[in-house]
Every structure is written in structure tokens, then in C-alpha cells.
Amino acid sequence: DxxxxxxxxxxxxxxxxxxxxxxxxxxxxxxxxxxxxxxxxxxxxxxxxxxxxxxxxxxxxxxxxxxxxxxxxxxxxxxxxxxxxxxxxxxxxxxxxxxxxxxxxxxxxxxxxxxxxxxxxxxxxxxxxxxxxxxxxxxxxxxxxxxxxxxxxxxxxxxxxxxxxxxxxxxxxxxxxxxxxxxxxxxxxxxxxxxxxxxxxxxxxxYTTLVWPWQVKDFQKNMTQQFIGIGVEISKATGTLKVVSLLPDTPAYTSGLDADDEILAVDGESTEDMTITCAVSKITGPRHTKVTLTIRHADSDKTSDITIVRDRIVVPPLRGWQRADDGRWRYTIDPDNGVGYIRITGFTETTASDMEKILSELEDQGLKGLILDLRFNSGGYLISAAEVVDMFVEKGMIVKSQPRTGFPTRENAHKQGTHPNYPLVVLINGQSASASEIVAGALQDEKFKRATLVGTQTYGKGSVQVVTPYTGGDSQLKYTMAYYHLPSGRRVKNRYKMEKAGRKDWGIKPDIEVELNMNELRKMIDVQRANEVLAKADHDADKPLKRHSLQETLLADKQLAVALLAVKSKMIQAGRMVKFIEDRDASMTKKVAATR
Known part of the structure; x- marks a missing residue:
């Protein structure tokens, strides 16, 4: 207040x-x-x-x-x-x-x-x-x-x-x-x-900056989500360098490394005083070269050396709500009602094609409604965002990029390949930016009204950047070249300009606002991370990974709980029968009521 x-x-x-x-x-x-x-x-x-x-x-x-x-x-x-x-x-x-x-x-x-x-x-x-x-x-x-x-x-x-x-x-x-x-x-x-x-x-x-020669490698990795490494997510949140999760089909997955292992040294150099940034730079390196990690498995006093050959790593841009024990994602969040869930972590060159495969599989299994999670997605390629929107709308302009001089660039929808008009809910928050705002804004836009947005106001980037090597000497220039407009012609307001004007009406606002306080946010992230951890291929069956049930996940993530209820509401409005499990949905309803 x-x-x-x-x-x-x-x-x-x-x-x-x-x-x-x-x-x-x-x-x-x-x-x-x-x-x-x-x-x-x-x-x-x-x-x-x-x-x-x-x-x-x-x-x-x-x-x-x-x-x-x-x-x-x-x-x-x-x-x-x-x-x-x-x-x-x-x-x-x-x-x-x-x-x-x-x-x-x-x-x-x-x-x-x-x-x-x-x-x-x-x-x-x-x-x-x-x-x-x-x-x-x-x-x-x-x-x-x-x-x-x-x-x-x-x-x-x-x-x-x-x-x-x-x-x-x-x-x-x-x-x-x-x-x-x-x-x-x-x-x-x-x-x-x-x-x-x-x-x-x-x-x-x-967003306008010179990328110096020493920064170019990391800049390109962030844009493409591709790099040379071993395929492991690490953290030093507790003061000790640990393996958080492995990526499937990577050298780390079959190397003997496991989730929750401590990494004591990299090529013989102690990690005790090593920052995460430094550890990443030492673990990554040229393709087909070796790196040796000295590790200690959880609940063990013994240490061992694991030598891994580096290879090209592609970070998948799509995730489900939980991993199965074999590492595959679960994309169906409510099997009783045929509700799917896809979290997009970045808009890369493969996002649209990967999503097409997942949607086809879900639809073959009887998909009746879908939740797209764009929370914490800072963006990516504009064309990738347009391709995702194109999956859900048949015709019309998706987004227009308007430069200062010259003609605008438009990305248009195509009827061919449009998926069925099932209920669609998109999750957004203050870290949803750039390409995420294009997807959320276009699907919400009055011209299409294809999706309901749940969560909090987005970041408010509202602009398009391009990268050029014109500056020479292995440097690059990233600069803002256009503002983008949604299907109805509305421009997404830029946070930087709005703040300078003393205003707060930037970005995309949700249809259903659900805020999380710091404790709720921390709990949501903890549960989400536990659900997505991937252990080694032959993980000890006597030490099962912590997975949270759907009910536990929804209780920890009230934005997701509201999104699921919103999908069900839209299904009911469309005349579908919806199954409610009393103990689960009653607790969800209480959580939803507490947010309104």
C-alpha cells in the first residue's frame, strides 16, 4: 500500500x-x-x-x-x-x-x-x-x-x-x-x-555497447547457447564447487560425474578459492582436449580423478516441468486433463524446431491445453520468437521492427503449420525480456487474443539490437537499431525511456497478476531446480534424486498454480469436461484466493 x-x-x-x-x-x-x-x-x-x-x-x-x-x-x-x-x-x-x-x-x-x-x-x-x-x-x-x-x-x-x-x-x-x-x-x-x-x-x-576482443567468445556463447565444454551445470552457492546437474548426451553424462559431486580441483588446481567464472573458463576449452576433475561423491570421503574429453555442447532451449529418472523431460503437467507445459529458456536457432517436435508429441497424446513458461527468459533471436508465435496464429503481422530511417521489417504468420486452438496460458515475470516480450505480447494482443498472460509485468526492453563486426580488430558493436510493435501496432514501451520520464508503464502487463515475495520466489526456484536435476547415466538406485510431486510443485509456485487453473477455466468455457482432484485442487484454490 x-x-x-x-x-x-x-x-x-x-x-x-x-x-x-x-x-x-x-x-x-x-x-x-x-x-x-x-x-x-x-x-x-x-x-x-x-x-x-x-x-x-x-x-x-x-x-x-x-x-x-x-x-x-x-x-x-x-x-x-x-x-x-x-x-x-x-x-x-x-x-x-x-x-x-x-x-x-x-x-x-x-x-x-x-x-x-x-x-x-x-x-x-x-x-x-x-x-x-x-x-x-x-x-x-x-x-x-x-x-x-x-x-x-x-x-x-x-x-x-x-x-x-x-x-x-x-x-x-x-x-x-x-x-x-x-x-x-x-x-x-x-x-x-x-x-x-x-x-x-x-x-x-x-543495450548499445562495444564488445571488446576478449569478450566476444562469451558474448557469442550467450547468444547461441553453444560452447565447447563437458556438459555440466555447477554452483558455489554453499562455498564449495558442486555439480548441480548434467546435460544429456554430453561427455559429462557418461563420465562418472554425478549430481551433488564436489569438484575439489580442475587439472590439479584447487577450487577452494576459485570463482564460478574462473571454474567455467578452466573446465571449458578447445574441442577434443582433456580436462581432469578431482571429485568427491556425496556421502563419501574418498576422492577420485575423472578425465573428460571436451566437445561441443548445445544447451537445449526447452524444458518440461520435471525430469524423469532417465533424463527425459515430462512435458505433460496434468495428465488427467491433457495439459502440457513447456518452459522456454532462450530463443535460439533451434527453439522453434524443438518446440514443433514437442507439440506434435503432446498433440498425439491428446493435448487439450498448454502452459508456456517465459519467466526468467531474457530473450534471443527475434526471428525465433516470431516462429514460436506463428505456431499459434494463422495470419497477420506478428511483429514489426521500425528503424529510424528506411522501411520497417515485418514478420507475418502463416496458416500452414498452425496448431489447434486449444487454451493457451503464458507465464511471465520481470525477467521476461526482448524476444519473450514479443511472444507474450503478440499472443495477448487484441488482434489475436490467443493467450492469457499470468504473472507479473515484463522487463520492458521494447527494442531490437543487431551485432556487427564493422568495428574491426576482432571487436563487435551491438546497438539498438529499431523499436518493435505488436500485431495491433502498439509499441512495447522501453523501460529505460519510461524510467527517465518517471513512469512505470513499460513492457507487457499480465491479464492475471500474481506476485511472489522473496521467500516464495526462493522456494519456487528451489523446487524447480530439484525437479530438473539430471544425475549420471548409471546413478545409484539406492540414492534416488529428490523430485517434487505436482501438488508440491504447485504449492511452491503459485504463479504456475494459477496458470493451470486458468487453462482449466478456459477448457470449461470451451465446453470440455475437466477433472478436479479434491485434495490437490482445493489447496491450489486456497493459494489462488490468497493472491487476489
Whole structure:
């Protein structure tokens, strides 16, 4: 309740506590403890008072300082900052600016870019003097002060001018920054290029960025969901590196590794102080090469070495609600009523074809209704999203991409291959973004009204990005080139723009809103993970994996419970007989009632 919240924030005692918290946060900031200042103070203040711009700006600056610090020191695998920045050149930035001038979705705001870039340069100087961590660069306080004075002089010159910054002027500012570094900080030019470019491009929007040579490999892996490795999901949530699950048809599945194994070493190197990022980089590697893991099985004191040959791993983009013991997904969530469930984790090149196979199998088994789960799906390829929508609608525009110049691009539905008009419910939440919003928005759109959306408001990306190697030198430019529009012509509002305008009406809103608090979310994720764990091919039958029944799963995930009830309601409206199991559905109904 916003009124109650306002009353609480105006309470004298609460205001005193907040003032003390702010004071403590600023002390931690001054001590160079930016992560502590963020996680202990300003993260909570932003959540307590989301409309307070001062808290948000301070929190954002703390996050930036922490990121700058990370970029200036060795990573957890021992790779130095100098090594990571190798190959970065000013020409990459100039090429990116040429591409953006012509192809960016809006007229490029060089004023905003310059402001963000100069602000990052100031933070770079502050981090170099305030950090308590060992950096790869040592710069005296006098040199940093000379740097900061130069930054202030550039800002004052810009403030005194009444004309907008042009492309040419922005390039001059960039050149001045590099020249200033050569006489002030004297750190490698590549570092300054990276800091200025990353911040200034982020001033356009959060999705426009230069992907530096050392980042390209991971960037491509995230986009394609393909990489060279062994096929294992790992975690260090409890402080120990553990196997969470295996992927079927991968080297790990038949290697002897098992779910819940501890990984004590990788090629003889202890994992005790190794981060997840470092562990992943050491376990992955060139195809057909070997990696040796020293492991300890759960409930055993003995250790053993398992050597696995790396191969190409393709992460399947589709999941069911639970795995069977043989590793196959269960896609039927309610056998009595013929209700299917498909969770899409990403829109890759194979999403549509994989989904076509699953739908055909479900329909052969008597599918009467379907739940599509897009929660936590951050997106993927636009064409893949359009292909998924095309399965459920016969004709008409699915999505339109509208660039700043030139003709729009449309993806249209085709009657051939359209699946039956059974009840369809789509689950969404605040992490459903990009391609997920296209699917959810198109299926909900008034032109089709094909699906009911359950959950919470989506992320609100509302834009289309493309990737080009035009910047050269093994770098890539990812930039926003268009906004997308739903079948009725409605544009999906962009979160970044709405927040700048002080609004919250971004993304796609559900037809049935069901929120989860932090405890409910944690429980839902725990149950979901338990249901999807895959053990080794010859897993010990005396140590069965923990699986949750449908009733337990629905009690832990009220969004899914509501989605299932929504499907059943639509089936009843269509004149179908629906079976209700009293003990299960009664408890579900109570949960649903509690959300309304």
C-alpha cells in the first residue's frame, strides 16, 4: 500500500535510521568499499524508496566504481587487466560512431554520451586513489589530481557552450581524454578507451555497447547457447564447487560425474578459492582436449580423478516441468486433463524446431491445453520468437521492427503449420525480456487474443539490437537499431525511456497478476531446480534424486498454480469436461484466493 509506505517513510524514527544508514554508506564509499556500501545500504534504500532519485543515482555510481575496480585488477583466473585490454584501439570507437550516426534507432545524443563518458573518467580517477585492492596500475595522488582537474576543465568548457555536441565535437572530446591520460595518469591507453567508450555508449541505452576482443567468445556463447565444454551445470552457492546437474548426451553424462559431486580441483588446481567464472573458463576449452576433475561423491570421503574429453555442447532451449529418472523431460503437467507445459529458456536457432517436435508429441497424446513458461527468459533471436508465435496464429503481422530511417521489417504468420486452438496460458515475470516480450505480447494482443498472460509485468526492453563486426580488430558493436510493435501496432514501451520520464508503464502487463515475495520466489526456484536435476547415466538406485510431486510443485509456485487453473477455466468455457482432484485442487484454490 503506497499510502502506508509514505506514512512509514515520514516517521521520525524511520527517517533517523535512514539518515544513519546513508551516513554509513557514504563512509564505506570513502573507504573504497563500494560493494559493501551498495549491498549493505543503498540497495536497500532504493528498494525502500524507489522514487528517490538521490538513492538510485548513488547506488548506480557505487556499482560503476565496483565495475571500474574489477576492470583494473587481475581476474579470478589470474588474467591481468593489461592482458584483457590487449587489442583495444581508438579506431574501434570511431568506427562505432560512424555506424551509430547512420543506423542507431534515434538521433544520437552526443551530449548524453559525453556526460556519461566524462563521469566515468572521474570515477576512474577516484577508484585509482581510493581502492584498497591491488590494481595492475599504480598512479600517484598528484597524477590523479591532474587527471581530475583536466576532466573538470573539459566539463566546464562544455557547460559554457550553448551549442549541442556534434559527432565531430564528441570525437574531439575523446581525443582530449586520451591526450590527458598521456600526461596525467599515464596508464595504458586501451584502459581509458574502454572506460570512456563503455560509459558513453551506455548513455544511449543499456543495450548499445562495444564488445571488446576478449569478450566476444562469451558474448557469442550467450547468444547461441553453444560452447565447447563437458556438459555440466555447477554452483558455489554453499562455498564449495558442486555439480548441480548434467546435460544429456554430453561427455559429462557418461563420465562418472554425478549430481551433488564436489569438484575439489580442475587439472590439479584447487577450487577452494576459485570463482564460478574462473571454474567455467578452466573446465571449458578447445574441442577434443582433456580436462581432469578431482571429485568427491556425496556421502563419501574418498576422492577420485575423472578425465573428460571436451566437445561441443548445445544447451537445449526447452524444458518440461520435471525430469524423469532417465533424463527425459515430462512435458505433460496434468495428465488427467491433457495439459502440457513447456518452459522456454532462450530463443535460439533451434527453439522453434524443438518446440514443433514437442507439440506434435503432446498433440498425439491428446493435448487439450498448454502452459508456456517465459519467466526468467531474457530473450534471443527475434526471428525465433516470431516462429514460436506463428505456431499459434494463422495470419497477420506478428511483429514489426521500425528503424529510424528506411522501411520497417515485418514478420507475418502463416496458416500452414498452425496448431489447434486449444487454451493457451503464458507465464511471465520481470525477467521476461526482448524476444519473450514479443511472444507474450503478440499472443495477448487484441488482434489475436490467443493467450492469457499470468504473472507479473515484463522487463520492458521494447527494442531490437543487431551485432556487427564493422568495428574491426576482432571487436563487435551491438546497438539498438529499431523499436518493435505488436500485431495491433502498439509499441512495447522501453523501460529505460519510461524510467527517465518517471513512469512505470513499460513492457507487457499480465491479464492475471500474481506476485511472489522473496521467500516464495526462493522456494519456487528451489523446487524447480530439484525437479530438473539430471544425475549420471548409471546413478545409484539406492540414492534416488529428490523430485517434487505436482501438488508440491504447485504449492511452491503459485504463479504456475494459477496458470493451470486458468487453462482449466478456459477448457470449461470451451465446453470440455475437466477433472478436479479434491485434495490437490482445493489447496491450489486456497493459494489462488490468497493472491487476489
Amino acid at each position: 503506497e499510502d502506508k509506505k509514505a506514512d512509514i517513510l515520514e516517521d521520525a524514527f524511520i527517517q533517523k535510521v535512514i539518515a544513519l544508514a546513508v551516513e554509513k554508506g557514504k563512509e564505506l564509499d570513502a573507504e573504497g568499499r563500494w560493494v559493501d556500501a551498495y549491498t549493505r545500504v543503498f540497495y536497500w534504500l532504493v528498494n525502500l524508496d524507489a522514487d528517490n532519485k538521490e538513492y538510485k543515482d548513488y547506488a548506480d555510481e557505487l556499482s560503476e566504481k565496483a565495475l571500474v575496480e574489477i576492470s583494473l585488477k587481475d581476474d579470478s583466473c589470474g588474467q591481468s587487466s593489461i592482458e584483457r585490454h590487449e587489442g583495444i584501439k581508438a579506431e574501434m570507437v570511431f568506427r562505432a560512431l560512424r555506424a551509430l550516426e547512420t543506423n542507431y534507432v534515434n538521433v544520437v545524443d552526443y551530449n548524453e554520451m559525453a556526460e556519461k563518458g566524462l563521469a566515468r573518467c572521474r570515477l576512474l580517477g577516484e577508484v585509482l586513489t581510493q581502492t584498497k585492492k591491488k590494481l595492475d596500475y599504480t598512479v600517484s595522488a598528484d597524477k590523479v589530481e591532474k587527471w581530475l582537474m583536466g576532466i573538470r576543465a573539459i566539463k566546464e568548457e562544455l557547460a559554457a557552450s550553448s551549442t549541442a555536441i556534434t559527432n565531430e565535437k564528441f570525437r574531439m572530446i575523446f581525443g582530449e581524454i586520451l591526450a590527458l591520460n598521456s600526461i596525467a595518469l599515464e596508464i595504458p591507453e586501451e584502459v581509458v578507451i574502454a572506460q570512456f567508450a563503455e560509459a558513453s555508449f551506455n548513455g544511449l541505452d543499456p
